[in-house]
Amino acid sequence: MALIVQKYGGTSVGSIEKIRAVAEKVIEYHQQGNKVVVVLSAMAGQTDNLIQLANEISDDPDPRELDVLMATGEQISVALLAMAIKSMGYDARSFLGFQVAIHTSHLYGKARIYNIETGQIIEELKNNKIVVVTGFQGLDDQGDITTLGRGGSDTTAVALAATLKADVCEIFTDVDGVYTTDPNICPKARKLDMISYDEMLEMASQGAKVLEIRSVEFAKKYNVPIHVRSTFITERGTMVTAETKDMEKVLVSGVTYNKNEARITIKKVPDQPGIAFQIFEPVFRSGTIVDMIVQNTSEDGLTDLTFTVPKSDFYKTMKVVSGVAKKIGAEKVLGDENISKVSIIGVGMRSHAGVAKKMFGALAGENINISMISTSEIKVSCIIEEKYTELAVRTLHKAFGLDDEQKQEQ
Numbered sequence: 001m002a003l004i005v006q007k008y009g010g011t012s013v014g015s016i017e018k019i020r021a022v023a024e025k026v027i028e029y030h031q032q033g034n035k036v037v038v039v040l041s042a043m044a045g046q047t048d049n050l051i052q053l054a055n056e057i058s059d060d061p062d063p064r065e066l067d068v069l070m071a072t073g074e075q076i077s078v079a080l081l082a083m084a085i086k087s088m089g090y091d092a093r094s095f096l097g098f099q100v101a102i103h104t105s106h107l108y109g110k111a112r113i114y115n116i117e118t119g120q121i122i123e124e125l126k127n128n129k130i131v132v133v134t135g136f137q138g139l140d141d142q143g144d145i146t147t148l149g150r151g152g153s154d155t156t157a158v159a160l161a162a163t164l165k166a167d168v169c170e171i172f173t174d175v176d177g178v179y180t181t182d183p184n185i186c187p188k189a190r191k192l193d194m195i196s197y198d199e200m201l202e203m204a205s206q207g208a209k210v211l212e213i214r215s216v217e218f219a220k221k222y223n224v225p226i227h228v229r230s231t232f233i234t235e236r237g238t239m240v241t242a243e244t245k246d247m248e249k250v251l252v253s254g255v256t257y258n259k260n261e262a263r264i265t266i267k268k269v270p271d272q273p274g275i276a277f278q279i280f281e282p283v284f285r286s287g288t289i290v291d292m293i294v295q296n297t298s299e300d301g302l303t304d305l306t307f308t309v310p311k312s313d314f315y316k317t318m319k320v321v322s323g324v325a326k327k328i329g330a331e332k333v334l335g336d337e338n339i340s341k342v343s344i345i346g347v348g349m350r351s352h353a354g355v356a357k358k359m360f361g362a363l364a365g366e367n368i369n370i371s372m373i374s375t376s377e378i379k380v381s382c383i384i385e386e387k388y389t390e391l392a393v394r395t396l397h398k399a400f401g402l403d404d405e406q407k408q409e410q
Helices: 016-031 046-057 063-070 072-087 119-126 152-164 197-205 213-222 245-249 275-285 311-328 347-351 355-365 386-399
Strands: 003-008 035-040 092-095 102-104 113-116 130-134 137-139 145-147 168-173 194-196 226-230 238-241 254-258 261-270 293-295 302-310 332-336 339-345 372-376 379-385
Touching: 003 016, 003 152, 016 035, 016 072, 016 130, 035 072, 035 119, 035 152, 046 063, 046 072, 063 072, 063 145, 072 092, 072 130, 092 119, 113 152, 119 130, 119 152, 130 152, 137 152, 152 168, 152 213, 194 197, 194 245, 197 213, 197 238, 197 254, 197 339, 213 226, 245 347, 254 386, 261 275, 261 311, 261 339, 275 302, 275 311, 302 311, 311 332, 339 386, 355 379, 355 386, 379 386
Parallel strands: 003 035, 003 168, 035 130, 092 130, 102 137, 168 226, 194 238
Antiparallel strands: 102 113, 137 145, 226 238, 254 339, 261 302, 261 332, 293 302, 339 379, 372 379
16 A cells, blocks of 8 residues: 555646546555545646636736636646546545645745645545645745646645655656657657656756656655656656666766747956846846856957846846946847757766767757857756757757667667
């Protein structure tokens, strides 16, 4: 008997028929003697519909009321699943985020989980009930409903698994695991049997959309094994776990890409102490997350500074930076939205030399120019022209032996 936390995404509960199918799957686990806690997203499309309704009311919806509205999507899902389970002869109890309670920060739309009260959940499990909890939402210290942002149901599930000390957290979705790259652009992409927390963190941060990054952070911190698998088939998916020695045998585990970034360059910036702070302080204050930063060698006391930001924040950041550039006496500000970031990721990089050289050589062989480079212990990222993204991904996937499983061990 095990304590299992399962999370089902919006596509998994996108219709009444799918909700009934999830109920049958959950009951099967329960019949095997497991204690089951289920976390649900809103039905597919529901969140977007709620946002549209809010925007029809106001061009700038009040953040508190928007979270109250957004939380209703998950409320519908958990109530329907609990009803379905009961209609099949088994007992279930649904809980909303504030009922559990899942305590969060006060930041509407992007709240972070502080702690979770599990007393009611444990009591219901002792009474042999299946517990169904809303994902994506919580309660701040003022008693207001908060939401965790897109992908927040993953975070809810892993946080619950950590607090309950569950044996595993199963993330059921519309894909059957974590792949070496996006199968939609690389037909030779393969499903991984296992991946480390660190590799999954890098893949999530570099554009892979299988897991929300905060959920992986929780899993790593509390050593929660995550099983990413498909709702619609029974085959084993991908286990996200602590790193093992065997993982280092593989040089590169995956190739990711991100087309949702833009580049900003400030030309001829005075190379003086405090200038970087003057540039980035208002950018950070505006809520923009800066990714890669490159500063050229100073010449005649001037330098060029280039950085990337989310494409959605491009125009806002250009306006902020243009104002700063005038104040500090920089020559001009240039922007480019037609870029993409491709990355190779693998814990094997720690013990192998020449990884970056091999990456650069593979891209050069396809005449793909690199405009920015960023590295970490287990990752190398390059900024390239967006039109070469798919070619770059396929080229790197082949260069590092990911097309052929037998070639992976270096």
